[in-house]
């Protein structure tokens with residue numbers, strides 16, 4: 174068991190850090206405040222190979238391991254968790270196409286996804302089906318053997334309206350998980366429309382919107398995988414997605430800890446720097462310890478997924494649950510250590526706190542993570 178990053182991983186981390194601190198960090202607050210989707214800045218990340226990180230090189234991707242991708246996402250999120258959050262979903266869909274699409278589909282979609290010319294969205298959640306995703310109602314009715322006609326609505330879709338291709342879980346068969354298929358819908362398809370971008374607490378540098386399917390017809394060649402395989406495809410993608418979101422939480426919490434350390438050394442009260450108070454030193458010690466524990470869990474889960482371990486789903490759920498809860502708490506403690514200044518936007522911590530809050534909700538809520546973990550525990554007990 175080797176806990177050190179190797180030379181290649183250190184170089185990758187340094188490249189990501191330099192890029193994120195140079196190209197994203199100076200703009201992150203403005204993107205948040207203005208609700209700006211920074212397409213060019215995301216394409217610049219794709220230019221460094223961060224758009225399709227775990228897609229094999231043979232398919233045009235970067236061919237990184239899950240662990241290496243987690244290292245990159247932590248660095249990017251240290252600058253901007255919201256923009257990185259979008260990139261994690263883009264990467265997740267890239268992996269789904271690399272893993273499940275046929276050669277013709279890969280040739281059609283992957284080059285644009287790798288370069289960032291084509292941004293992609295993952296469409297599972299519906300207004301009436303969130304945690305209970307297998308109950309989804311969007312219908313894809315087969316029209317002979319040639320096409321599907323999609324009718325329904327997806328909710329909370331990251332990138333909705335700004336992205337070019339929508340990977341949609343829709344019902345082609347009967348009730349339950351086995352009746353769901355995975356179908357790609359291009360933005361220009363007739364009958365596809367978007368709700369207004371939702372007004373949100375955080376994740377403001379990317380739109381989140383309802384996606385409406387009003388008799389959208391797509392050729393059967395747009396179905397990814399077999400009929401009835403869609404739910405399995407969607408769930409298998411979430412193991413990696415959860416590790417990626419957890420890695421984003423690590424980056425956000427790390428920045429907040431750094432900001433808090435700088436602040437307590439600078440800020441004086443009762444005639445001395447507040448860093449002199451042992452109560453605050455203990456708080457900082459706990460924040461650093463908990464961040465380290467979270468990172469170990471995320472890297473352990475990533476290694477399990479890389480190894481194809483049967484424990485990967487459970488470990489991903491554990492890492493997502495622990496890291497996203499813990500890292501949000503670290504941001505909150507950092508805000509507290511800033512006193513009133515923590516509540517002021519110029520001091521940045523509040524943006525990280527807002528952005529990391531949703532990590533406890535999406536890619537499966539942290540209650541659903543507990544459902545997954547407990548189910549496995551009881552199965553194997």
Ligand SMILES: Cc1cc2nc3c(=O)[nH]c(=O)nc-3n(C[C@H](O)[C@H](O)[C@H](O)COP(=O)(O)OP(=O)(O)OC[C@H]3O[C@@H](n4cnc5c(N)ncnc54)[C@H](O)[C@@H]3O)c2cc1C
Pocket residue numbers: 262294295296297298302303304305328329330331332373376381531534535536537538539540541544
């Ligand atoms: C900013 C943002 C971006 C998102 N991006 C995407 C996206 O790109 N694609 C996509 O498909 N979805 C996306 N989502 C949707 C997200 O995955 C769902 O919001 C999430 O899965 C929860 O579903 P829900 O909101 O319907 O909550 P519900 O399922 O209604 O849950 C409400 C509460 O009940 C709890 N609960 C539900 N069932 C159980 C249970 N069995 N045991 C214990 N507790 C339970 C939940 O944990 C939660 O606390 C996004 C959401 C947000 C906010």
